[in-house]
Amino acid sequence: MSSQKGVPYDSATPEDLAETVRQIEKTGHTSRDLSTTVMGQDISFPVICSPTGVQAIDPEGEVAVARAAQAAGTAMGLSSFASKPVEEVGQVVDKLLFQSYWVGTRDDILARAERARAAGAKGLIVTLDWVFDSRRDWGSPWIPEKLDVKAVDQGPGPTSERG
DSSP: OBOTTSOBGGGOOHHHHHHHHHHHHHHTOOSOOOOEEETTEEESSSOOBOOOSOOTTSTTHHHHHHHHHHHHTOOEEEETTOSSOHHHHHTTOSSEEEEEESOSOHHHHHHHHHHHHHTTEEEEEEEOSOOOOSOOTTOOOOOOSSOSHHHHHHOSOOOOOOO
């Protein structure tokens, strides 16, 4: 921080600092409002807790993060790969966004979105890429060569066999 005269804070005299305060008061801006709206949710500052899967490193996992988001007045994005059920997380935060991967059939994706909405989610974050570079026991989803309207309309397609 520096004074209005450009003097570094640690070198500023009380008069320099008083002048800075007077200049701020002249503008009428004595406090800052960092609140904003994200996906229709009023939040206290422009930061949301990003969806990160499997936060089970802490026994409360995503529930602890949801409590922190609620206390801070911001939203939480909950991953579809969360370690806690969406219903449990939705009980402690009122600004919940649900992140769903493009995995399974359309009905699977819709069922996850409906379950999240029933648990209190106010918005849906759809992840169209795939972040895993290895095949899982349940197979890997079909990934179109080009992501366009036709590929999205076609849906996620069949899962590949374990490789």
